[in-house]
Every structure is written in structure tokens, then in C-alpha cells.
Amino acid sequence: MRILLVEDNMALNDLTANALRGAGFAVDSMHAAADAEAALRSTAYDAVILDLGLPDFDGMELLNAIRRAGLSTPVLLATARDDAPSVVAGLNGGADDYLRKPFNMEELIARVRALLRRPGTPLGIALREGNIELDTAARRAKVGGAQLDLSRREVGALELLMRRSGAVISKSAMEEALYGFGEEVSSNAIEVLIHRLRKKLVSVGADLEIHTLRGIGYLLSGRRP
Incomplete structure (x- = not known):
């Protein structure tokens, strides 16, 4: 299973990518939305973990681009924006789940696996x-x-x-x-x-x-x- 991780904080990106790899996933980690968008055009991913506060343009724009392209790839928003309007906007904008920072790595991995077990997605336990x-x-x-x-x-x-x-x-x-x-x-x-x-x-x-x-x-x- 291959995951696209989009997180601009270098330290958190490394920690998260290593945790996901330790759980058995292949991970491509990006720090900017434009790089992630290019990766999505060239590679089929099983899930995307997406931060909203990215340095080049907002993660919500990338989420919208994913859905406009017709991709049904599960997207988990992992972000410090924890106010109710941001959560609602993210879920209404096409995200499949929302995890507030700081988060526990085991919870993140469990949420990714839960997304991949939903109907039409590839992962059974x-x-x-x-x-x-x-x-x-x-x-x-x-x-x-x-x-x-x-x-x-x-x-x-x-x-x-x-x-x-x-x-x-x-x-x-x-x-x-x-x-x-x-x-x-x-x-x-x-x-x-x-x-x-x-x-x-x-x-x-x-x-x-x-x-x-x-x-x-x-x-x-x-x-x-």
C-alpha cells in the first residue's frame, strides 16, 4: 500500500513517514502542494495524508484539485486547524477523515487503515x-x-x-x-x-x-x- 504524505514541517514529516513505513506502507513524502500535485499525476496512491498549512498554496486547494480530477483516493486531513468551521469545510470539501495536531502516530496509522477498509477501498484486516x-x-x-x-x-x-x-x-x-x-x-x-x-x-x-x-x-x- 502506497501513501502520499504532504506535510511542510520537516521534523514531523520525517517522524510520520518513518512511522508509516514501520507499519508496512510505502511512503512518498512531500513538503509543498505543487510537488504533491505532480506526484498525484504520475502515481496511483492508496491514501493521502494532507496538511492544510502548506508553504505554496493552501491544502484545501489541493484537496479540491484531487476531487476535481475525479480521484476517489481516501484523504485524511492532519492539521492544526481544529476549529469547527475548518473541520466542516474540510469534510465537505472531499476529505474522508480529519485528525487534529498534535496527533498520536498509532492513531494516525489506525485511521489510515480504517479508511482503506471502507467499501471500494483495498485493505481488509x-x-x-x-x-x-x-x-x-x-x-x-x-x-x-x-x-x-x-x-x-x-x-x-x-x-x-x-x-x-x-x-x-x-x-x-x-x-x-x-x-x-x-x-x-x-x-x-x-x-x-x-x-x-x-x-x-x-x-x-x-x-x-x-x-x-x-x-x-x-x-x-x-x-x-
């Missing part, structure tokens, strides 16, 4: 395919009831594959979902990640496996005889 179970909130995976030790990125890859079980996910789509702007991605990063994840699933007796379709992508489906 518990996934199960074959004997593989994934708790997307706790970021824990089990196979046949036994805990599976996975890195943050491995959990992200497994989540993508489970959500589209039986369908092919291209290498580029996986890179886009798992890595944010500015993160170094080697040419074989996805291959190495999938190799590690595949070995771990096989080692604990998963009844599904990750298949590589050369030049096309990856899919999670039944084990080959």
Missing part, C-alpha cells in the same frame, strides 16, 4: 489463501497456524500477492507499491525479495507458492506437482 494467513494490521503471517518470520518488505510483497491471488502482478507494479520516491531500488531487488519470500513459504509447508512468469510478473497460486 485478515487475509487467508490456502493455509497462509496474514494479519495486515499486526503485519504478522502464519502458515498452518505457525508464525512466519518475515521482514517488513516481505510482508508487503506477500500482502500484494494474497490480495491478487491467482492474478499476475508485474515487477513494475510491485516496485511501485513497495518503494517510495527516493528509495534506492536495485535492478534485481524484486527478484531477490521474491526469492527469499518463496523459500520461506516452501520451508514451512505453504500449500500455495509464488510462480515467476518471466518477462510478465509473479502470481500466488497452487503448488506445481
